[in-house]
Amino acid sequence: MSLRFAVLTLLDIEPGSGYDLKRRFERSVSHFWSASHQQMYRELHKLHQEGLLDCEEQTQAGKPDKKVYSLTELGRAELREWVIQPSAPQKIREPFLVRMFAGHNLSRDEQRDAVEAQLHQHRASLQNYQEQNERVLKSDTALQERYWLAHQTLLFGIEAEKTWIRWAEGLLEELEESVKT
Structure with a gap:
């Protein structure tokens, strides 16, 4: 695109x-x-x-x-x-994931701090998307119908942020467990 x-x-x-x-x-x-x-x-x-x-x-x-x-x-x-042309799926281009790939160079505290910072950003994005979604749901029905597919991109964004949050929270739990052992 x-x-x-x-x-x-x-x-x-x-x-x-x-x-x-x-x-x-x-x-x-x-x-x-x-x-x-x-x-x-x-x-x-x-x-x-x-x-x-x-x-x-x-x-x-x-x-x-x-x-x-x-x-x-x-x-x-x-x-x-x-x-009307088909789109090829795109690979994820996420600098944070490259940093995590090299995360063995960080201490556990630095790893945890990096994940917590990312988690904070994704929670803020989720909140923003959810607020936008509320505005869409309160908009005129005719507009909602016309832009139904555009709204689906927002709903996808909400689900993507939820996935990031679940992943980061799970990663933090595993980092906490590895510190205890």
């Missing part, structure tokens, strides 16, 4: 400025795809040049004009063509 299709997907939901798009990205796609602000703007310009996006300038009092992007029919067709 590329940022191109994340941008097309977010603009398919609703037209918006680069700023709007970045905020939407941070609240949704950023949980499983990363991009900097600069990358996002470069991609918007590129997609516009390719005729996949329209750009309407809106005058703002005391500020530079705001560029609002929306999908063209060509952009919508490219998005649809991409969506």
Whole structure:
């Protein structure tokens, strides 16, 4: 996948400025795809040049004009063509797991501290996802129906965080047991 299709997907939901798009990205796609602000703007310009996006300038009092992007029919067709293609499963790219793979270089206290820090981060992510899920469940029924599959990605994130938490808690228990023996 590329940022191109994340941008097309977010603009398919609703037209918006680069700023709007970045905020939407941070609240949704950023949980499983990363991009900097600069990358996002470069991609918007590129997609516009390719005729996949329209750009309407809106005058703002005391500020530079705001560029609002929306999908063209060509952009919508490219998005649809991409969506119907099968995706190959991706391998996990998790720096923490590489650190744990080399964890024999750490003392038991350092191992425990590393796992506890990771556990704290995953608990915070789980809480964030659960709060987002509550907002989705309180949203308009028509929106829930339209974005049902998008909501499933959030539910997957919740389950992934629960799995991380169970794994880390089990690992901490085993580290505690190894200290006792």
